[in-house]
Amino acid sequence: MLEHLVMAELAHSTPAPRARRRGALAALAALVAAPTAAPDLQRFDGPVSDADLLAMCQRWLVRDAEHRRLIDLQLAANDRGDHATEKAIADALVADVPGYLDLADSIFQIQPRTREGLRAQARVLTAWVDDPSSNEEVAAYNFAEYVLNLLDGRVA
Numbered sequence: 142m143l144e145h146l147v148m149a150e151l152a153h154s155t156p157a158p159r160a161r162r163r164g165a166l167a168a169l170a171a172l173v174a175a176p177t178a179a180p181d182l183q184r185f186d187g188p189v190s191d192a193d194l195l196a197m198c199q200r201w202l203v204r205d206a207e208h209r210r211l212i213d214l215q216l217a218a219n220d221r222g223d224h225a226t227e228k229a230i231a232d233a234l235v236a237d238v239p240g241y242l243d244l245a246d247s248i249f250q251i252q253p254r255t256r257e258g259l260r261a262q263a264r265v266l267t268a269w270v271d272d273p274s275s276n277e278e279v280a281a282y283n284f285a286e287y288v289l290n291l292l293d294g295r296v297a
Contacts, residue, residue: 189251191258197251198261201244205268208234208241245269256292263288 211230218227245265253259266285273279290296 191253191255194248194251194253194258195261197244197248198265201241201248201265202268204237204241204244208237259288260292263292 211234215227215230215234218224218230248262248265251258251262253262263285267282267289270278270282270285273282287296
């Protein structure tokens with residue numbers, strides 16, 4: 142079902158690659174609303190170390206870069222009419238989305254205890270929002286950017 146949303150988004154998207162990628166990501170994110178994947182909000186019983194948070198953030202950023210790479214390949218396949226490749230990539234993305242979203246949920250449930258943990262979490266947030274379109278996304282992106290600038294000494 143989600144695969145059809147991704148394919149429909151690609152078929153009706155604008156020619157701008159960033160907008161097309163955002164549309165494909167939005168279609169993939171629709172999986173969150175699916176009743177089959179309820180979030181586990183009670184996953185952490187105690188404190189999580191910043192070392193664990195840093196590792197989780199790094200894993201998510203690598204996974205996010207791979208999602209973006211695959212979406213770009215999927216868009217290229219769509220442009221050249223290679224529907225078999227497009228479908229195979231969509232299937233791979235759809236299969237990974239629950240874990241990708243679960244990892245992001247886990248990251249955002251943790252309260253960082255060090256500057257490095259806060260910096261890593263802010264980087265994940267800026268990558269997560271990437272191209273803000275709603276007021277909430279703009280606020281989250283701007284706040285995360287401010288945190289990064291503050292931690293890097295670019296804000297007084």
